[in-house]
Amino acid sequence: MDNFAPTDLAARLTGPVTSEPAANGHAPSRLPAGWSGGVFPGDGPEVRDVRFSFLPLTDCAPFLVGLKKGFFAEFGLNASLHRAPSWTASRDALVSGEVHAAHMLYGMPLASRLGILGQNRTPLIIPWMLARNGQAITLGKKYSGQIGAEAKALYKHAAEKRDAGRPLVFAHTLPPGTHALWLRYWLAAGGIDPDRDVALITIPPPMMVKNLAGGRLDGFCAGEPWNARAVAEGVGYTAITSQTIWPDHPEKVCAFTAEFAERHPRTVKAVLKALHAASAWCDDPANATELAELVAGPDYLNCAAEAIRVRLQSGFAYGDGRLSGAAPGLAFHARNTNCPQARECLWFLSQYRRWGLVHGAPDYAGVTRSVLRPDLFAEAMRELSVPADPAETRAVKLFDGKIFDPETPEDYAQSFALKSPKG
Numbered sequence: 001m002d003n004f005a006p007t008d009l010a011a012r013l014t015g016p017v018t019s020e021p022a023a024n025g026h027a028p029s030r031l032p033a034g035w036s037g038g039v040f041p042g043d044g045p046e047v048r049d050v051r052f053s054f055l056p057l058t059d060c061a062p063f064l065v066g067l068k069k070g071f072f073a074e075f076g077l078n079a080s081l082h083r084a085p086s087w088t089a090s091r092d093a094l095v096s097g098e099v100h101a102a103h104m105l106y107g108m109p110l111a112s113r114l115g116i117l118g119q120n121r122t123p124l125i126i127p128w129m130l131a132r133n134g135q136a137i138t139l140g141k142k143y144s145g146q147i148g149a150e151a152k153a154l155y156k157h158a159a160e161k162r163d164a165g166r167p168l169v170f171a172h173t174l175p176p177g178t179h180a181l182w183l184r185y186w187l188a189a190g191g192i193d194p195d196r197d198v199a200l201i202t203i204p205p206p207m208m209v210k211n212l213a214g215g216r217l218d219g220f221c222a223g224e225p226w227n228a229r230a231v232a233e234g235v236g237y238t239a240i241t242s243q244t245i246w247p248d249h250p251e252k253v254c255a256f257t258a259e260f261a262e263r264h265p266r267t268v269k270a271v272l273k274a275l276h277a278a279s280a281w282c283d284d285p286a287n288a289t290e291l292a293e294l295v296a297g298p299d300y301l302n303c304a305a306e307a308i309r310v311r312l313q314s315g316f317a318y319g320d321g322r323l324s325g326a327a328p329g330l331a332f333h334a335r336n337t338n339c340p341q342a343r344e345c346l347w348f349l350s351q352y353r354r355w356g357l358v359h360g361a362p363d364y365a366g367v368t369r370s371v372l373r374p375d376l377f378a379e380a381m382r383e384l385s386v387p388a389d390p391a392e393t394r395a396v397k398l399f400d401g402k403i404f405d406p407e408t409p410e411d412y413a414q415s416f417a418l419k420s421p422k423g
Helices: 058-068 087-096 107-114 151-163 178-189 206-213 226-232 258-263 265-283 285-295 305-309 342-354 364-371 374-383 409-414
Strands: 049-054 078-083 101-105 124-132 135-140 169-172 199-202 219-223 236-241 250-257
Touching (some): 049 058, 058 078, 058 285, 087 124, 087 250, 107 124, 107 250, 107 364, 124 258, 124 265, 124 364, 135 178, 151 178, 178 342, 250 265, 258 265, 285 305
């Protein structure tokens, strides 16, 4: 039974509420029995029944592990997970208060702040990075052996199809989202203008493999396990992983509304502390098989566990005879995964400028300050006596050799040969 009953919830969030106590069969290990959140009950979270929305992607794993392994319960939270059919549905549930925290594409809180995703500009914040890496660009099997890591091999074919009035069709999950930007960056690095030479469409990840198999798509960019499923079903192969485009790039976040975080700071800290424990568990190679089995369950991703497990780390098969090589795998905790970094936000804003999602130079510094909340991350980690890594300010080098200097994001946005005239 749901522990809340908004009348329109079922229309936008699916799957059972799976609110559970600690699943390990014993009292919480970090706090004395009968206590939660701190030394005194009054130090505990203001909201104990915390609802999370998620999409069926491997990188929702810290939420599920936090629930199933009892980490949320250890910090005084009675968590429940709710599967959303789309990113916008997840966002709407967060904004309306139907859920308190959400699995989100990195760019969604930025887009909300900038008004890119419609009229609703409810302030959203990022105090926690859920994952880095773990996405890919998948092409239809007909391109196997012809197109690899570089899109320039696709340029002539894309131009011919464009001129014939039947452009190649590629799918992503949301225009200002991570998948759209990886796909645009990859195409443009090969000389293909994503706004003129091909057609880009937005569909949920579960629809991508089926449409690729039916010939309605030439390729897509999405998170796992959908790229692995295309390989397993023999309908596609991985052209390039997102971590090859940008090693350890930002991907999914745990987002809150700014209002909720302001009114319930102890609840937010409890969530972050639980996610710290869950993320470390997820990144332990010894837990890979169990992690895959948990996430693959029918209430979550509803797929073969092997499709998840095989792409948690590096060295997997692309499906066209190549291997992923030494590029890092999906990261939940390692290499400072969880701390929001300003340089990454600035890169996203530069790409919104490049592709005309914003008109004129955005307020790079102002948007970054309002959306990223490394202060909340650091405070939660300090209470756990966990060192909070300092902000990363070094330049970033992407796979095409182009350098992003976070000190000059507008210069970077304007430096590309291929960019939207609407920027």
